[in-house]
Amino acid sequence: MKILYFAWLRDKAGMSECEVSPPPGTATVGALIDWLAAQDECHAEVFADRSVVRFAVNQDFAEADTPVGPGDEVAFFPPVTGG
Amino acid sequence: MIRVQREVFDVGREIAALTAGNTRIGGVASFVGLVRDLGGLRSMTLEHYPGMTERQLEKIDAEAHRRWPLEASLIVHRYGRLEPGEPIVLTITASAHRQAAFDSCNFLMDWLKTEAPFWKREEGADGERWVAAREDDDEARERWRETG
Numbered sequence: 621m622k623i624l625y626f627a628w629l630r631d632k633a634g635m636s637e638c639e640v641s642p643p644p645g646t647a648t649v650g651a652l653i654d655w656l657a658a659q660d661e662c663h664a665e666v667f668a669d670r671s672v673v674r675f676a677v678n679q680d681f682a683e684a685d686t687p688v689g690p691g692d693e694v695a696f697f698p699p700v701t702g703g
Numbered sequence: 704m705i706r707v708q709r710e711v712f713d714v715g716r717e718i719a720a721l722t723a724g725n726t727r728i729g730g731v732a733s734f735v736g737l738v739r740d741l742g743g744l745r746s747m748t749l750e751h752y753p754g755m756t757e758r759q760l761e762k763i764d765a766e767a768h769r770r771w772p773l774e775a776s777l778i779v780h781r782y783g784r785l786e787p788g789e790p791i792v793l794t795i796t797a798s799a800h801r802q803a804a805f806d807s808c809n810f811l812m813d814w815l816k817t818e819a820p821f822w823k824r825e826e827g828a829d830g831e832r833w834v835a836a837r838e839d840d841d842e843a844r845e846r847w848r849e850t851g
Binding site for chain 1: 736749750751752754755758780791792812815816817818819820821822823824833834835836837840
């Protein structure tokens with residue numbers, strides 16, 4: 621599974637992307653965040669306030685209960701500020 | 704049509720290209736967003752999510768065509784480092800009548816503000832900071848919610 625970070629989430633994560641293999645049963649974005657946040661202090665910091673984190677699965681906006689699986693591209697970012 | 708680019712755009716040239724050869728068009732509306740400096744801004748850097756950005760802009764453009772009888776439309780959004788006064792975004796809509804052009808141009812910007820994955824970072828005299836999302840952008844998007 622490919623993970624992408626944008627804007628200040630990338631600054632906090634210290635990386636723009638990485639490949640991860642969460643354990644079987646990590647079936648939703650919410651479960652993936654739980655698993656990522658438990659990996660290290662850096663990720664715990666990234667997901668410290670989940671109310672300000674938005675996400676996309678395979679380049680479509682997603683919700684916490686959106687399914688994820690191997691091979692998916694999951695992106696985490698703050699609320700958008702374009703235009 | 705949509706484009707995501709670093710380069711500056713020429714509004715007159717874009718309108719001319721978009722409307723060329725289509726005499727059914729009776730009205731064209733356009734909006735240009737500029738880098739605003741209310742004091743001390745050195746530059747603004749726009750980051751985006753390549754791939755998703757194009758997908759989202761295509762969806763927003765398609766939604767405008769679904770809602771209004773448009774003859775043509777264009778969204779151009781820039782990324783990278785921009786200085787105060789530089790153009791960031793351009794929306795153009797063309798229709799037989801002005802109201803559809805005005806309304807859909809407004810709609811494109813309201814949706815783009817909340818649906819396109821861009822993030823702004825400002826560089827000022829005291830350092831850099833990420834721009835926070837605005838609640839009134841969400842409210843502006845909500846007024847286009849379809850009822851019934």
